[in-house]
Amino acid sequence: MPVPAERRRAVEDETMTVDATARGGPDRESGFGRFFLPGPTEVRPAVLAAQKRALIGHRGEPINALMREIQPGLREVFGTARPVLVSTSSATGLMEAAVRNGAIERVLSLVNGAFSERFARIARACGFDVDVLEVPWGGVHDPDAVRTRLRAKRYDAVTMVHSETSTGALNPIAELAATVREFPDTLVLVDAVTSAGGAPVRTDDRGLDFVLAGSQKAMALPPGLAFGVASERMLERSARAACKGVYFDLVAFHDSLAKEQTPNTPAVTLMYSLAEQVRHISAEGLEKRWARHAAMARGCAEWANAMREDAGPELSVLAPEGFRSPTVTCLLLPPGRTGPEVVQAMKERGFVIGAGYGGLKARSVRIGHMGDHTLEELDRVLEALEEVLRASPGEGFAGGRR
Numbered sequence: 455m456p457v458p459a460e461r462r463r464a465v466e467d468e469t470m471t472v473d474a475t476a477r478g479g480p481d482r483e484s485g486f487g488r489f490f491l492p493g494p495t496e497v498r499p500a501v502l503a504a505q506k507r508a509l510i511g512h513r514g515e516p517i518n519a520l521m522r523e524i525q526p527g528l529r530e531v532f533g534t535a536r537p538v539l540v541s542t543s544s545a546t547g548l549m550e551a552a553v554r555n556g557a558i559e560r561v562l563s564l565v566n567g568a569f570s571e572r573f574a575r576i577a578r579a580c581g582f583d584v585d586v587l588e589v590p591w592g593g594v595h596d597p598d599a600v601r602t603r604l605r606a607k608r609y610d611a612v613t614m615v616h617s618e619t620s621t622g623a624l625n626p627i628a629e630l631a632a633t634v635r636e637f638p639d640t641l642v643l644v645d646a647v648t649s650a651g652g653a654p655v656r657t658d659d660r661g662l663d664f665v666l667a668g669s670q671k672a673m674a675l676p677p678g679l680a681f682g683v684a685s686e687r688m689l690e691r692s693a694r695a696a697c698k699g700v701y702f703d704l705v706a707f708h709d710s711l712a713k714e715q716t717p718n719t720p721a722v723t724l725m726y727s728l729a730e731q732v733r734h735i736s737a738e739g740l741e742k743r744w745a746r747h748a749a750m751a752r753g754c755a756e757w758a759n760a761m762r763e764d765a766g767p768e769l770s771v772l773a774p775e776g777f778r779s780p781t782v783t784c785l786l787l788p789p790g791r792t793g794p795e796v797v798q799a800m801k802e803r804g805f806v807i808g809a810g811y812g813g814l815k816a817r818s819v820r821i822g823h824m825g826d827h828t829l830e831e832l833d834r835v836l837e838a839l840e841e842v843l844r845a846s847p848g849e850g851f852a853g854g855r856r
């Protein structure tokens with residue numbers, strides 16, 4: 455058997471009805487544990503249901519109380535003593551805020567996948583002069599190479615993605631940030647969309663100037679909110695920024711935060727969900743949450759190692775060992791198998807996983823093991839994936855299964 459005994463578990467029955475007790479309690483019923491996209495990810499029923507509370511105005515004591523309630527948990531997630539701003543937008547909105555508030559003229563973008571490439575594209579679209587330092591997709595950036603680039607030319611800001619969701623690679627963010635911090639005029643702008651809530655971000659310790667994340671990834675909330683932390687340097691830069699616009703003006707966010715409000719009407723019902731989820735996150739404990747994510751990433755890698763004996767050496771985790779995201783794994787498929795076909799076969803077995811991204815679409819799949827998923831749920835996904843890979847391509851599993 456290519457898979458360690460403890461990871462193998464017979465599929466309970468052909469329809470794979472979810473056993474609620476195995477799902478970690480009553481809030482994990484209704485089919486939880488089938489949806490492994492690398493965002494949006496599954497949301498606990500209690501967190502979804504929190505949105506049904508009656509609306510409140512966005513000025514006055516009730517919103518202040520809500521804003522107060524969510525701050526401690528958010529600050530813990532980001533590893534910061536600074537206020538965490540809540541934006542009604544997707545994460546891309548705050549990527550744009552990062553460059554509009556943090557750059558003056560010239561930006562260096564560290565690219566190693568689709569989202570880091572998007573960061574560069576946004577900076578360019580905002581009118582900045584953008585240089586790209588690119589490493590192959592799946593790889594991570596080398597601090598020495600970054601230092602060489604920063605010595606050659608002055609940049610106002612460097613953009614980077616902590617967990618590159620398109621490839622499952624985790625950049626050495628502490629080392630990269632420390633390198634950029636050697637250059638006093640250059641700000642560190644970090645997309646932590648699939649790390650915040652699943653891996654330590656440590657905004658303050660690492661001296662990150664702006665860190666952003668979205669609600670629908672490792673935070674396991676519905677889509678529609680984004681979170682950001684701006685350093686004092688970032689706010690000073692923002693105060694002088696010429697083209698920051700209105701909606702994503704970080705100084706305005708901070709002025710409002712001081713009054714426990716947001717500049718404009720926030721998605722109040724999503725904030726109810728956020729308050730509920732912050733309670734779940736602190737009940738679990740962040741260290742445990744990070745460990746759970748790390749265990750899921752290890753589980754994928756061990757599975758791939760074990761499967762390789764039968765499936766061939768091509769079946770592997772794209773990102774190199776030591777630089778793998780705890781929240782998303784990109785698996786390179788054996789020859790003859792394509793991403794879309796495997797994703798479809800998994801769907802027929804009742805599981806949603808992600809297709810490969812961009813140029814990796816044909817030869818990889820991505821498993822988003824983030825948010826509130828457990829190792830046990832992941833095991834079921836991997837069991838199903840093993841069955842899919844053992845079956846001949848094209849045959850699928852749909853016939854007679856329903």
Ligand SMILES: *Cc1c(COP(=O)(O)O)cnc(C)c1O
Nearest residue numbers: 544545546569619645647648668
């Ligand atoms: C999903 C994702 C984004 C974009 O988030 P939206 O909420 O869709 O705007 C940006 N960066 C990374 C790393 C992501 O995973």
